[in-house]
Amino acid sequence: MLNRETLFILSLLIAGAGVLAWLLHWLIGLGQRRWVRRVQPQETSLRRLLIDWISNALRTLVWTSYLLFVINLIPRVRDNFKDIEFRLQAWRAGWYDWVLNQGVTLLVTIVVTIFLMRFASALIRTIFALFEYRAVSRGETTAKRRSQTLSNIFRGIAQSVIFFIGLMKVLQQLGIDVTPILASAGVVGIAVGFGAQSLIKDLFGGFMILLEDQYNVGDTVKIGETTGTVERMMLRSTQIRALDGSLTTIPNGTIATVANLSKDWARVVLDIEVDYQEDADRVAQIMLATAQTLREERPDEFNEAPVSMGIERLTPSSLVVRLTAKTPPQKQADVARELRRRIKLAFDQAGVRAPVREQFILTEPPPKRSTA
Template sequence: MNDTWTLNETAAWVLDVPGKVALIAVLAVVLRWLAHRFINRITGRAAKGPVPGVLAKSKAGVFLSDLASNGNERRRQRAETMGSLLRSIASGAIWSIAIVMMLGVCGLPIAPLLTGAGVLGVALGFGAQTLVKDFLSGIFMILEDQYGVGDAIDVGEASGIVEAVGLRVTRLRDVNGTVWYVRNGEILRVGNHSQEWARTVLDVTVAYDSDLDQVQQILREESQKLSTESTLAGVIIEEPEVWGVERFDKDGAVVRTVLKTAPLHQADVGRALRSRVLRRFDQAGIRIPSTTLPPTGGTA
């Protein structure tokens, strides 16, 4: 009889404690798999273009629609980054809840554990404020698509081409080849030279005795030829404009010409236009003032 009761109690305990723990673990694994599958599906569709109809009107749908409007490589990188972040958050949340439930099934006091975890979390939060700030800034930068790999950006003390965008650090390389590692939490403003379009602004200073009508006509003709007949015609996306006299400097009048270009091509267009304009000015006898430099080879 005692043996029967012992077997019954053992079976009851096995079904009551280890069985429940195993069931919670299995449910956590299944729920994690479903969450990852859902995240992979929506980020995969976002990387290819269309947004799932069930999310179209939600905040996630707005983000994914914006994601789909960018270039393929840029879109894929953002989708992968956000997918990795969402999967990590989902796994952490599911397993945290599952472990707390398992401890409760085993009869361990949960309240002190939660209280201690809360105190520890507050302490870590105060001690890692900079790290948390960097991660939050990185998440919002990716969500808002402020910049991506390959963009030319200016973040204040550093500027250059973005080589990597992480949740904590952005890596960019400047024109001299120096690699800069910038913490995302330190970036207060970003100037992006690579989004949608750029503009070449050419300010030419001519002597005050120059024929300004002739100057503007030459600028108009050369910028028009550059946009239609040169190898750069494909990157000039709108009709060039000569805005006229911009200001008066001590050396002469400044005449401005602007050309709307594809991103990252404004410097190439500017250099080509300067060469053309200088050659035409020489032919027309239009003088570009220059500051008198001191003689070289010694001091007076």
């Protein structure tokens, strides 16, 4: 039995060692954060990964040392561990041979598998981080989001493949026949493939949409009969918010044709109908001058100078004159509305008439009544 004084001293030693271990743990974390701040965002993440590994190893060493200190400090605990040590000595002979023959190889396989998983993840993250840095430097936020999504997908695939191969090697070294496992996995894979064809098709379609950068969140697209803004993109489906507020979810596997209305640039196409008797050149000049004035006032809403395309078509009572203007993405609707308003005001000032729909109704006179 421990007397009160000895117990008090042991408690102080354990508490003091615990405070020291906690202080060392905090100092290691502080040093880790400082080293991470020195790593620039465009540098490879392998250096950050190494810093994390070293910090975690040091923390583990600190708390392991504290645990061993406590075990050796308390006599009763030390005696119990001595009993366990005697029992382990009886098993040591058999385990020694197993460790030399298979244990080392098994340990190396596990370590190599973990290292390859972490290395592949860091390598893929580093490669896509370079694309993200270039995208950020050019102000392409959508490209950054796409790069992050693809990075997560590729990292997950690479780690899953490496883990599966490592698991098979470990089972082989433990003397387990992996042939039935591989055969069963193949049968299950075929069954899942047949049963979830639609899901696999949707996932593959979503992956190709991201890889080819067909559209991103915030783009205005037309998919089939649905037109609206892409509100959410997932590997399985795409959600589009229409102008009336309705939210449409479209499985990616069913998307055959996509019209991206906000990719790189857009174009305003105005077809203005005027009276057939109006001077077409005069009308086109008024429209072009109005568009050029708007461009001078709002240069950020135009990529190029407006262009008058002339007469687009003729009808029995009107002329249709076309004007085009190249704008930034998703600006074409605002520019078109403002151009229509200003062209209408310009036509009123210039006396340009709108077409008048005239209808002539021809009727036959009533038949004359016979006087006979």
